Amino acid sequence: MKTIEFENRFGLRYLSKLAFQDVAIEKQVKDKCEKTLKRKDYQTENRWHTSLFQREIEREVEIPFEIKEVHPLIGYGVFAIKKIPFLTFLGEYTGLIRKRNRRIDKSNDYVFGYSIGPKDTKWVIDASEQGNFTRFINHSDEPNLTSTWIVLDGLSHIIFFANRLILPGEQLTYDYGPYYWRKRAAPLDL
Numbered sequence: 001m002k003t004i005e006f007e008n009r010f011g012l013r014y015l016s017k018l019a020f021q022d023v024a025i026e027k028q029v030k031d032k033c034e035k036t037l038k039r040k041d042y043q044t045e046n047r048w049h050t051s052l053f054q055r056e057i058e059r060e061v062e063i064p065f066e067i068k069e070v071h072p073l074i075g076y077g078v079f080a081i082k083k084i085p086f087l088t089f090l091g092e093y094t095g096l097i098r099k100r101n102r103r104i105d106k107s108n109d110y111v112f113g114y115s116i117g118p119k120d121t122k123w124v125i126d127a128s129e130q131g132n133f134t135r136f137i138n139h140s141d142e143p144n145l146t147s148t149w150i151v152l153d154g155l156s157h158i159i160f161f162a163n164r165l166i167l168p169g170e171q172l173t174y175d176y177g178p179y180y181w182r183k184r185a186a187p188l189d190l
């Protein structure tokens, strides 16, 4: 989806990459990434992720998709236009990296916990005002996407890949995890 189309249609800033609230947070995050990835077991896992997805991330490859309204209670969702093979890279969850604020974040639908490698951090990726199509991907208990992490050039990224073959017309979904729905109405089956 073109930047201009995304911004005009949704009134949001398009971000192809992660942004930082300020330079101090950027430095803290990068220092933490460097420290965390010193662990050998994370390095091994990251080599796998890198061998699978690095090219697509660097080239900003985008699979063909459509964003359309799903249901009055759900809003928009993202749908496949073409067949998506197993293990295809779908995209990176982009937004603003800032410190977690539990009070505010519980009513923000577009906050994704920012992990560095497999470890949770005190930061989140906030896509409420800026991001890309991944902010429109809905939740399912039986999702066709899996989210994971990859560290490239010293920075951790949250990415999505197809966990099975996805057919044209299918809605793309991932599992938001147990905490997301604790203070919200239970999710609908998708």
Ligand SMILES: C[S@@+](CC[C@H](N)C(=O)[O-])C[C@H]1O[C@@H](n2cnc3c(N)ncnc32)[C@H](O)[C@@H]1O
Binding pocket: 073, 074, 075, 076, 077, 109, 110, 135, 136, 137, 138, 139, 140, 186, 187, 188, 189, 190
């Ligand atoms: C990250 S947004 C997903 C995109 C959203 N549908 C939109 O139009 O912007 C997350 C929000 O979408 C809705 N949502 C996502 N999956 C859902 C589901 N399975 N059942 C009900 N609502 C869902 C909830 O309002 C949730 O807080």
